[in-house]
Amino acid sequence: MKLRPLGVYAFVYLAFLYVPVLFLPIFSFNDSAIVAFPLKGITTEWYAELWHNDTMHGALWNSLKVGIASSVIATILGICGARALTRYHFPGRAGMAALIMLPLVLPEIIIAISLLVVLLQLGFSLSLVSVTLGHILMAVPFSIAVLTSSFEGFDRSLEEASLDLGEGPAATFFRVTLPIVAPGILSSLLITFTISLDEFIVAFFLSGTEPTLPIYIWSQLRFPAKLPHILALGSVLLVASFLLLSAAELFRRRAARRAGIAASGGFL
Amino acid sequence: MNDRIIIEIDRVTRKFGDFKALDEVSVQIREGEFFSLLGPSGCGKTTLLRQIAGFDDPTSGSIRLAGQDVTGVPANRRPTNMVFQNYAIFPHLTVEQNVAYGLRRLRLDRAERERRVREALERVDMGHLGARRSNEISGGQRQRVALARALIMRPKVLLLDEPLSALDKKLREQMQVELRHLQRAVGITFILVTHDQEEALTMSDRIAVMFGGRIAQCDRPEEIYQHPRNRVVAEFIGGMNFLEAAVLRESGNLIEVDVAGFGRAEICKPADAHINGSGITIGARPERLTLLFGEDAGLNRVVAGTVVEASYYGDMTYYSIAIDSLDRPVVVSMRNTIGRRSLAAGEKVQVGWGPESLVPLI
Numbered sequence: 022m023k024l025r026p027l028g029v030y031a032f033v034y035l036a037f038l039y040v041p042v043l044f045l046p047i048f049s050f051n052d053s054a055i056v057a058f059p060l061k062g063i064t065t066e067w068y069a070e071l072w073h074n075d076t077m078h079g080a081l082w083n084s085l086k087v088g089i090a091s092s093v094i095a096t097i098l099g100i101c102g103a104r105a106l107t108r109y110h111f112p113g114r115a116g117m118a119a120l121i122m123l124p125l126v127l128p129e130i131i132i133a134i135s136l137l138v139v140l141l142q143l144g145f146s147l148s149l150v151s152v153t154l155g156h157i158l159m160a161v162p163f164s165i166a167v168l169t170s171s172f173e174g175f176d177r178s179l180e181e182a183s184l185d186l187g188e189g190p191a192a193t194f195f196r197v198t199l200p201i202v203a204p205g206i207l208s209s210l211l212i213t214f215t216i217s218l219d220e221f222i223v224a225f226f227l228s229g230t231e232p233t234l235p236i237y238i239w240s241q242l243r244f245p246a247k248l249p250h251i252l253a254l255g256s257v258l259l260v261a262s263f264l265l266l267s268a269a270e271l272f273r274r275r276a277a278r279r280a281g282i283a284a285s286g287g288f289l
Numbered sequence: 290m291n292d293r294i295i296i297e298i299d300r301v302t303r304k305f306g307d308f309k310a311l312d313e314v315s316v317q318i319r320e321g322e323f324f325s326l327l328g329p330s331g332c333g334k335t336t337l338l339r340q341i342a343g344f345d346d347p348t349s350g351s352i353r354l355a356g357q358d359v360t361g362v363p364a365n366r367r368p369t370n371m372v373f374q375n376y377a378i379f380p381h382l383t384v385e386q387n388v389a390y391g392l393r394r395l396r397l398d399r400a401e402r403e404r405r406v407r408e409a410l411e412r413v414d415m416g417h418l419g420a421r422r423s424n425e426i427s428g429g430q431r432q433r434v435a436l437a438r439a440l441i442m443r444p445k446v447l448l449l450d451e452p453l454s455a456l457d458k459k460l461r462e463q464m465q466v467e468l469r470h471l472q473r474a475v476g477i478t479f480i481l482v483t484h485d486q487e488e489a490l491t492m493s494d495r496i497a498v499m500f501g502g503r504i505a506q507c508d509r510p511e512e513i514y515q516h517p518r519n520r521v522v523a524e525f526i527g528g529m530n531f532l533e534a535a536v537l538r539e540s541g542n543l544i545e546v547d548v549a550g551f552g553r554a555e556i557c558k559p560a561d562a563h564i565n566g567s568g569i570t571i572g573a574r575p576e577r578l579t580l581l582f583g584e585d586a587g588l589n590r591v592v593a594g595t596v597v598e599a600s601y602y603g604d605m606t607y608y609s610i611a612i613d614s615l616d617r618p619v620v621v622s623m624r625n626t627i628g629r630r631s632l633a634a635g636e637k638v639q640v641g642w643g644p645e646s647l648v649p650l651i
């Protein structure tokens with residue numbers, strides 16, 4: 022087979038992206054505290070250790086709380102925003118859309134520092150609540166991007182058809198509107214939850230004394246002996262994020278198909 | 290069809306800001322009638338249909354449906370059903386579930402519900418496709434599903450919002466015939482919104498031609514075509530030559546006119562039309578004029594002209610004929626029947642006409 026330059030480029034590119042990530046699970050099964058080749062043997066000891074680590078469990082629980090709260094709130098805000106942006110035309114609509122999407126490209130550290138300054142000035146003490154606020158800010162643009170694709174094609178005459186066939190507004194919402202946009206909402210929840218779960222910088226600045234999982238991981242890096250079990254935790258997190266985002270993309274495509282437009286865009 | 294009135298629209302006005310989408314529209318629609326609202330886009334025909342369906346309420350005026358005032362009653366409590374322009378098939382449901390959608394509120398038992406769905410699908414030749422997902426069917430099939438979904442409700446009035454405009458020409462012509470048959474079979478009043486004059490003429494019992502939020506003329510297709518009341522209606526429907534004429538004499542329903550380029554004729558005018566001034570516009574359909582080839586010189590009124598252009602349509606040829614005293618050519622259509630030769634540009638011809646060629650547009 023002839024070696025094509027573009028094929029080689031694609032291969033090198035993908036390798037650069039994913040090979041380092043692959044070392045994480047590989048070393049997490051290595052029977053040694055030192056991260057180096059050759060591998061000493063296979064063990065699941067590091068994973069077993071995760072079961073008995075209360076500090077880690079506390080951090081995980083914090084992350085779940087923040088993730089659930091911020092994904093639900095970000096998705097509700099996203100529903101309102103996406104519906105307004107797709108259904109109504111009002112002055113300043115394009116500018117507003119751009120401003121909402123801006124956190125996607127702003128440096129996270131800038132967002133984190135400015136949030137920290139503002140919250141302290143307002144007299145908030147740092148806690149999981151402040152982390153949640155920060156994560157909502159980070160997640161809303163993703164939520165809007167996902168929901169826009171399921172709302173954009175939503176045909177208003179579907180709701181009219183339901184009314185015309187004798188159903189009232191409430192039944193119409195549950196029998197037509199919700200089923201059609203539900204996959205999009207689910208997709209938004211999963212994506213924003215994943216974003217919150219993986220987010221480090223904002224949590225680092227705003228979490229105070231209650232660490233989230235990424236903060237915990239970072240804090241453990243100081244102890245070389247703890248490294249293997251961080252690798253195990255990282256692998257678990259990696260797989261969880263991958264599964265969550267795959268599910269989210271699956272739902273987003275279904276939502277777009279239901280709304281009658283070809284699946285396009287998206288994050289995966 | 291009988292003479293009972295099923296829908297009575299009484300001086301309905303609908304304003305959007307300062308714009309009057311409907312301006313004091315009054316019309317009565319009979320039970321079992323195939324009624325069309327015909328007009329260019331923006332004339333208010335869809336707005337009027339949505340008023341009947343209950344998606345929108347009039348700014349003033351009232352709508353009576355089967356003897357009851359339904360003004361302000363929401364769509365879900367009106368005995369009307371609609372076939373939407375884009376069909377509005379529920380994308381998350383199968384064909385069968387779409388058709389059965391409105392039955393939930395009737396609380397039928399399972400066997401009865403299934404029987405009705407099957408019957409409705411068979412009525413539109415979709416009996417074999419009930420289990421299909423709604424994104425797996427073609428445009429023509431979507432339209433049939435939309436029809437079945439509306440008809441299963443046994444509405445007093447079925448509203449159709451440009452249902453054929455998304456279909457290609459061949460399928461559209463086929464569906465025109467099918468819709469007409471279906472309407473006769475179920476005996477339900479159909480109200481069709483269309484901008485396609487041919488569609489309105491072939492399908493309707495009566496047509497209301499709308500312009501600028503008003504009904505310009507409401508009558509049977511033949512009347513609309515042969516006796517358009519004014520120039521906008523005449524222009525919108527079919528081809529028409531517009532000729533200037535002087536009114537010489539008026540007596541009852543008869544007027545004597547002197548048509549520029551043609552000559553004098555005595556023609557009928559509508560009893561309620563009043564002539565202001567001494568000149569009027571006369572319309573003459575291309576097929577109500579003829580070209581004389583020598584063999585059929587029976588018509589006694591003839592003017593001389595020259596062929597400027599011949600447009601060949603297969604079954605018909607449309608000739609533009611320059612007549613000496615007219616600054617614009619007159620269009621005459623001739624059916625290309627056996628034995629009739631085609632004329633070429635530059636040939637001299639005789640244009641035959643008579644009083645029956647002429648329609649006063651007042």
